[in-house]
Amino acid sequence: MIDYLVTIVLMAGIYAIFSFGLQLEWGYTGLLNFGHVGFMAIGAYTTVLLGTSGVPLFLSVLAGIALAGIMGALLGVPTLRLREDYLAITTIGFSEIVRFILHNEEWLTNGSIGMGGFPRPFDALIGARDYELFLMAMVLIVVFSLYLIQEHLIGSPWGRALKSIRDDEGVSASLGKNVFSYKVQSLVLGSMMAAAAGSILAFYMQFINPTTFMPIETFYAWIIIMVGGSGSNRGVLLGAILFQLFFSGTRFVQGYLPLEPTQVGALRVMVIGLALIVLMIHRPQGILGKKEELSLER
Amino acid sequence: MRDEILKVGGVSKSFGGMTAVADCSLAMVEGEISGLIGPNGAGKSTLFEMITGDLIPDSGSIHFLGKSIVGLPSFRIARMGLVRTFQIPRALNKMTVLENMMLATQNQEGEKIWNVFLRPRAVRREEERTRDRALALLEFFSLGTMADEYAGALSGGQKKLLAMARTLMADPKMLLLDEPFAGVNPTLSKRLLGHIKELREGGVTFLIIEHGIPYVKELCDTVFVMNKGEIMTSGTPEEVTSDERVLEAYLGGMDDAH
Numbered sequence: 326m327i328d329y330l331v332t333i334v335l336m337a338g339i340y341a342i343f344s345f346g347l348q349l350e351w352g353y354t355g356l357l358n359f360g361h362v363g364f365m366a367i368g369a370y371t372t373v374l375l376g377t378s379g380v381p382l383f384l385s386v387l388a389g390i391a392l393a394g395i396m397g398a399l400l401g402v403p404t405l406r407l408r409e410d411y412l413a414i415t416t417i418g419f420s421e422i423v424r425f426i427l428h429n430e431e432w433l434t435n436g437s438i439g440m441g442g443f444p445r446p447f448d449a450l451i452g453a454r455d456y457e458l459f460l461m462a463m464v465l466i467v468v469f470s471l472y473l474i475q476e477h478l479i480g481s482p483w484g485r486a487l488k489s490i491r492d493d494e495g496v497s498a499s500l501g502k503n504v505f506s507y508k509v510q511s512l513v514l515g516s517m518m519a520a521a522a523g524s525i526l527a528f529y530m531q532f533i534n535p536t537t538f539m540p541i542e543t544f545y546a547w548i549i550i551m552v553g554g555s556g557s558n559r560g561v562l563l564g565a566i567l568f569q570l571f572f573s574g575t576r577f578v579q580g581y582l583p584l585e586p587t588q589v590g591a592l593r594v595m596v597i598g599l600a601l602i603v604l605m606i607h608r609p610q611g612i613l614g615k616k617e618e619l620s621l622e623r
Numbered sequence: 624m625r626d627e628i629l630k631v632g633g634v635s636k637s638f639g640g641m642t643a644v645a646d647c648s649l650a651m652v653e654g655e656i657s658g659l660i661g662p663n664g665a666g667k668s669t670l671f672e673m674i675t676g677d678l679i680p681d682s683g684s685i686h687f688l689g690k691s692i693v694g695l696p697s698f699r700i701a702r703m704g705l706v707r708t709f710q711i712p713r714a715l716n717k718m719t720v721l722e723n724m725m726l727a728t729q730n731q732e733g734e735k736i737w738n739v740f741l742r743p744r745a746v747r748r749e750e751e752r753t754r755d756r757a758l759a760l761l762e763f764f765s766l767g768t769m770a771d772e773y774a775g776a777l778s779g780g781q782k783k784l785l786a787m788a789r790t791l792m793a794d795p796k797m798l799l800l801d802e803p804f805a806g807v808n809p810t811l812s813k814r815l816l817g818h819i820k821e822l823r824e825g826g827v828t829f830l831i832i833e834h835g836i837p838y839v840k841e842l843c844d845t846v847f848v849m850n851k852g853e854i855m856t857s858g859t860p861e862e863v864t865s866d867e868r869v870l871e872a873y874l875g876g877m878d879d880a881h
Contacts, residue, residue: 477739477740477743478736478739481733481739481746482725482726482731482732482733482734482739482746482749482750482753483733483734483735483736483739485718485722485725485726486726486734488715488717488718488722489715489718489726491717492715492716492717492718493713493715495709495713496709496713496715497698498696498697498698498701499675499697499698499701499706499707499708499709500698500701500706500726500727500789500790500793501698501699501701501702501706501727501729501793502698502726502734503696503698504698510736556717617717617773617775617776618717618773
């Protein structure tokens with residue numbers, strides 16, 4: 326039972342870190358990123374590849390985060406001057422390109438077979454039995470710090486500029502704000518958070534392959550934000566917990582339903598879809614979102 | 624003789640063969656209020672948007688405070704002190720009235736992400752100053768009680784006041800107002816009129832697109848009249864409103880519409 330709880334908290338935490346990035350981009354800047362998972366993959370693979378080749382783990386995690394940030398900038402610079410829907414198209418393409426590269430460059434990534442048996446931080450020191458507990462503690466620390474950092478950022482003049490871009494970037498520009506620069510900064514920071522989530526995910530799963538980073542992961546983050554409330558950091562926490570409870574809860578159902586595992590998987594997605602529809606009808610701003618931020622459209 | 628603050632020299636702009644603005648020149652002196660009038664489709668807004676950097680002219684020059692601003696992005700032009708409002712007031716609806724105001728302050732330390740982390744105390748002090756100034760200005764514009772409301776909850780007229788107050792937070796040297804009185808009730812209009820005059824006393828230069836001739840007469844030192852993409856005449860409000868050609872342009876414009 327404890328193990329089970331640890332798993333839920335761990336996974337909810339990883340998804341929360343992942344979703345914080347998207348919340349910054351969408352919830353506060355209005356950027357439509359449909360390829361968030363690509364940055365998670367970059368973080369995970371960089372950490373694992375550097376870790377296996379003997380780079381200190383702390384550095385390999387940082388390298389993954391940095392590389393994701395650089396990729397965010399490279400992706401943002403040509404696309405963020407365009408209309409927002411172009412960003413959505415480009416990012417979803419980007420995340421698929423990342424996945425295909427990981428799939429095809431077998432010399433580097435082992436292709437679809439994936440990579441396992443890589444070192445984890447304090448592996449020898451803690452031992453396999455308590456490792457998940459340790460990882461959970463680490464994740465909680467990261468989630469909590471990230472929450473504080475994000476709140477601090479959003480409450481600052483920097484965050485105010487982001488929110489103004491979300492509302493009406495023409496107004497921000499007319500008041501002397503460098504809209505493009507803020508958008509790039511938001512995408513870079515958001516991507517770095519996704520990469521951090523990717524590194525931790527790799528440490529937890531002890532095995533990664535390209536299918537770990539399917540586009541659906543991006544939309545899990547979207548679900549978390551929509552359920553929790555866009556423009557709410559507490560919403561990210563709540564959304565991630567609910568999402569994880571739902572996902573693991575449906576595993577229990579398995580035994581009681583005359584369904585194949587794949588059918589349960591399909592049912593799960595159907596229930597999520599239904600729940601989202603009901604939510605959008607009755608509480609479109611999400612559980613912790615602010616109603617005014619939806620109803621006061623121009 | 625005071626200095627020319629804005630000088631537009633022979634700018635033209637066409638959209639796919641349709642000439643919107645043709646060889647327009649105008650100059651504005653610091654501390655003056657200039658009006659830009661003309662029938663619908665005369666090219667006023669196009670000219671306006673070339674000055675604000677939202678459109679790039681096909682040819683011609685625009686100088687603000689002696690520096691060429693052609694091709695500069697609009698946010699850079701705003702930072703130089705040339706700030707605009709929009710015809711339909713664009714409040715940042717999902718932000719509070721106070722946030723709308725505080726956003727507009729230029730060169731805030733806290734707008735740089737590293738300062739947010741590395742110099743939190745300096746940023747906090749700066750925020751207090753910005754907030755005090757914003758609240759004082761809101762009070763001046765009789766929006767003080769609305770400070771913590773979402774801007775989206777304001778009436779159309781209040782949004783126009785907010786837009787005006789917000790531009791002042793940016794310490795503009797010159798304001799471009801796009802139909803500031805359109806859709807504003809008489810009481811608010813009177814207040815807006817007073818605010819503009821007070822700001823002029825404070826040294827702010829204005830260029831105002833306005834259809835309401837009484838406001839133009841009341842406010843403007845110089846009026847530029849546009850018709851069919853050209854500046855057909857300019858002069859004091861009395862001169863241009865008694866000009867036969869101006870009347871004809873307005874009436875002729877109406878003929879075209881029928």
